[in-house]
Amino acid sequence: MDSKIILDISNPNSHGDCEIRDAMLARSLRDSSVSRDFAREYPLVLSRGDTATSWCVYKYGTLVSHANLWPRTLKHLSSKNTLPIGLIGNVATHPDHRGQGYMSTLFEHLAKIAQRQNLQALVLWSDMFPFYQTLGFSSIGRETRFSVAKGDRSKATGITFGTASTLTDLDLYTMLQSRPRLDWTLDRSLDEFRRLLSIPDTHIFIRRKGQKIVSWLLIGKGGDMRGVIHEWGSASADELLNDIQSILHDLEINELLLLAPANLHQHWLSAFKSRATSSTDHPMALGKTVGTNNESILALARGFIWGLDSI
Numbered sequence: 001m002d003s004k005i006i007l008d009i010s011n012p013n014s015h016g017d018c019e020i021r022d023a024m025l026a027r028s029l030r031d032s033s034v035s036r037d038f039a040r041e042y043p044l045v046l047s048r049g050d051t052a053t054s055w056c057v058y059k060y061g062t063l064v065s066h067a068n069l070w071p072r073t074l075k076h077l078s079s080k081n082t083l084p085i086g087l088i089g090n091v092a093t094h095p096d097h098r099g100q101g102y103m104s105t106l107f108e109h110l111a112k113i114a115q116r117q118n119l120q121a122l123v124l125w126s127d128m129f130p131f132y133q134t135l136g137f138s139s140i141g142r143e144t145r146f147s148v149a150k151g152d153r154s155k156a157t158g159i160t161f162g163t164a165s166t167l168t169d170l171d172l173y174t175m176l177q178s179r180p181r182l183d184w185t186l187d188r189s190l191d192e193f194r195r196l197l198s199i200p201d202t203h204i205f206i207r208r209k210g211q212k213i214v215s216w217l218l219i220g221k222g223g224d225m226r227g228v229i230h231e232w233g234s235a236s237a238d239e240l241l242n243d244i245q246s247i248l249h250d251l252e253i254n255e256l257l258l259l260a261p262a263n264l265h266q267h268w269l270s271a272f273k274s275r276a277t278s279s280t281d282h283p284m285a286l287g288k289t290v291g292t293n294n295e296s297i298l299a300l301a302r303g304f305i306w307g308l309d310s311i
């Protein structure tokens with residue numbers, strides 16, 4: 001980059017700035033340039049009311065690059081220890097300004113902000129591994145993707161569509177508690193959970209026994225994870241798989257992909273494997289230590305970040 005160019009890195013500070021940002025993100029990260037829907041996919045980080053996690057690079061007042069830095073807390077299930085990390089997402093440089101070092105400059109700036117905020121690691125999701133490798137990121141954690149195909153016969157289990165607005169706080173609490181118990185995961189408040197569930201094209205399925213939710217799963221999330229079950233909770237692997245079969249038959253879908261932490265208890269993984277048509281292992285995310293403490297990266301290798309938390 002020409003060292004004489006003066007860049008300003010700041011949060012968008014008007015409604016108009018946010019509109020320009022969202023249009024650039026939609027154009028760079030989606031097939032369509034419709035910006036209104038794009039911000040609705042990220043209610044907690046692209047909100048127009050709170051822009052503190054949204055970082056824009058302006059070159060002489062023109063937006064050239066953007067990335068979110070979202071401080072989150074990793075929580076240990078039993079000890080309640082916590083570790084602060086930053087999630088990065090919505091990474092894009094305007095097509096007219098790519099290859100000029102603006103994203104590298106923004107990432108250097110984000111690392112400094114993360115240090116000031118005492119965050120221990122930066123975490124992001126992308127299949128552009130070579131690009132992020134140049135910025136110092138490497139793979140962290142593992143996840144397994146199981147293909148679950150529609151079987152010959154299925155008994156309806158009673159699992160059915162749910163909507164975020166009809167779920168009570170107790171429902172949301174029960175759902176969070178019924179996810180598989182891993183050493184570490186991201187803390188999420190009930191209010192955050194409710195707002196994340198209202199992301200367009202997030203399909204909620206729930207099964208109740210009496211009033212209590214005993215099994216649930218989420219398919220899709222905005223433009224991402226179509227046909228993918230990316231977050232779920234159930235009493236057993238068999239119950240979850242029966243619910244998935246019930247959905248496949250009800251909705252006449254041939255196949256769904258089930259995401260699971262690769263470090264899930266062996267009896268869950270064996271049950272999934274025995275009823276899936278195939279399974280593949282992948283890195284869960286990409287991460288980079290900020291400073292010298294790599295405790296968070298080690299914790300993430302023993303934990304999992306669920307689909308709704310990724311940006």
Ligand SMILES: CC(C)(COP(=O)(O)OP(=O)(O)OC[C@H]1O[C@@H](n2cnc3c(N)ncnc32)[C@H](O)[C@@H]1OP(=O)(O)O)[C@@H](O)C(=O)NCCC(=O)NCCS
Binds near residue numbers: 028102104125128131
């Ligand atoms: C990927 C993207 C954000 C890069 O932004 P940029 O401002 O052009 O990046 P920079 O100019 O700062 O390049 C940083 C480094 O990454 C390298 N790089 C850039 N794009 C790359 C790519 N697609 N694959 C591999 N390396 C890449 C550059 O060569 C540079 O390396 P160097 O420092 O050794 O020269 C931009 O191309 C973009 O917006 N793409 C479309 C949206 C997208 O894919 N976002 C990422 C989603 S996870």
